[in-house]
Amino acid sequence: MQVPPVFIDIAIEDQTQELRAYLKSLGAEISEERSPKGIEDDLHKIIGVCDTCFKEGNEAEVELVLNDIVSIMVLVSPERAENIILAFCEKLTKSHHQKLGEVCLRALWLLYQSLDERSPMRYPVYYHLLLIAKQTDQIKSIFQDVESLKEQFKHCPLSNEELQKLYRLLHEVLLKSNQSEQAAKVMIELLGTYTDKTASHARDDAIRCITSAIADPNTFLLDPLLSLKPVHILKGQLIHDLLNIFVSENLTAYLKFYNEHKEFVTNQGLSHELNIRKIRLLSFMQLAEITPEISFEAVEKELQIKMDEVEAFIIEVLKTKLVTARMDQLAKKVYVSSTMHRTFGRTQWQQLRNVLQAWKNNLSGVQEGMKSVNAAQVELMQQQAQPV
Template sequence: MENIDTIFVDGSTYQQAEELAVYIAKVNGSADPQQDALVHEIKSHESGSTSDSLTLILVKHADALAKAPTKEYEAVFNQLFFIIRASSSDIISETVPSAINSILAGGAESVIPKLKVLTNLFNILDVRSPLRANVLVALVNLAASSGYLSAVQSQLDKVASWTDIWGLSPADKSNLYLCISKALQTESTAAQSLDYLIKALRASQDDASRSMGSLKAEAIRAVASTLTSPKLYHFEQLAALAPVRALAGEKIHMLLEVFLQGDLAQLQAFLQHNAGFVQEYKLDETALLSKMRHIVLTQLGARHVAQKLSYSDIATALSIPVEEVELWVIDVIRAGLIQAKIDQMSSTVHVNRTTYLTFGQQQWAEVRAKLSEWDESLSDVLQVIGNAKLIAQQQAHSAASVSVQSKTQ
């Protein structure tokens, strides 16, 4: 959607309004469109009236425009937009939502004309108008429900910057993100839907009028989707969100804590004792266990960077047969959590680098221990260098003494 605010129509606002009224009468099956009551109502405002009154009259009857044939659909709505845009800002704010509903009401055998018309409406509105958010939601919902999401995908990347330009309040920003998230709740766009859901929860924190408990369902969905996503392994930022913290005491929050601070055994125990909860929220138990094994292997690797891990140690940590170790290591490498080399001959894995999924006291202790090791190693190196310098100096001094003695003789 480009910032194009030009609609090409001929005639004054009144002339366009009268022409559109005749068209609406014709679409509604009037025997004599020129003498229709709607046309007479428009004509009664011919002199001394403002565009506001014309807009209010026509928008009330705009549902009829949805009956227009596909080839005329875009043109007649453009006429309506021309009239709306000539109105005062208050009337524009009042009538644009109604115009959106009329566009979505029906007509146009193909969804493409509707998408075009909504795009036109978006573009003719002032670039700073918060009404653009209403149009965007309608566009995304229509595109998602009709299988045309690709038509708006490129625009979704701009939403964050647009919300700042539109000056949306935290509440409106959160609601916009929630609407987009719901529209994107399909298998192919699940990750994008979750991204907007988390943005909505984050924006809601700045809304003083909203209780964080009011977003309980959304927070639960965010946690459940994150935990079962095959690509998301960092949970600290999610756990820090106020709507998620408000879930404290709920089983879904307990499960999140297991992933943040627990281990495989704790997860297995949780799943065993909360089978009903797992079924209620349709959590994929296999996906949860797989993710935890990835986390455990990553943490194990973090404690053995630049070292070798035996297959047996990995198998024990993951509670898997030794024969499956290589497959799990490959999975974690593909997930980008570790860099490592598998040595099949020695049945070991050499870990080169890992990603810290959480960074708490344990991780600080590990870093402190490594720094101490490096400090000791550097001290040893410096001592070796110092000894080498001393030996070199002594050898040089001895050589100089021998040279002086030779000259004296």
């Protein structure tokens, strides 16, 4: 987010007095006189009534007032600014008018950028930025990806408790903004903050992670979740059984689970219809791993769809780019070139090793062939150079 810098070429005391006078003219309950207690008290009183300017609905005026407050606030010594910053964050989060949400977001982002990289106040400011972004659907303005977020806090590391609180909120905001892939990454980061000793306290987060991954139409590789300690703690419970189905089993296994635990699936907020769509795609991937040539009849039987729906289903699979294949409608077959593996264990590592070994052998063969060609050319040149 680009926020214009604020440069006001007057004394801080005069700035606060002008803000007081302006807000009073709008009907705020504040005197025009500066506080004898100093600039911090002035800021507290100004922040307390700054939302008065929201009633006018003039974005430019509101932004000018908020940026003016920020420009004064960042000049207060860090040890005395904490309560002022928190008051400003809470005021913008709770009091902003819906139409002025982006203005509030920009003002708070300006404050965030103005703070020293080592300032512990960057955390609460960013947390409130997320709250406003959730209300205004502007998460893209302040969040790029998990790696960038970590970079922002590298000079002022957060505690596990702070990280967990931040990741939970970020996950909610991303889901609300339909950024399910980023939300899934954030949830995995959240679960990664738990240790062996605290994993048992992460039950709700682990369940939320599993259900989010299953519900996300763009997440197909669920195997990594099984290695997370909080997820491992759930082993033996229904949610873990359901995850295992989406990791490595097929449509038949899911339908059996659903018929036995319909209420459980519904209570997790999962859609049975969407679950079927995903498990069919995953089942086809599993089928493609086994055989490079799949008949329409096999697709019909394995995925329990009608013959006249097979072509449309295969086209849907190809659109996901999970499988690279060619469909032959006349022969009623699918010829698979490659497929993403649902799990990546010892078998897949062995397959990769074999592929790399074959590639290495082919390169060695090419290298030897080039040496032979080069030797033949040298010999030919030497023969041509000899006098007749």
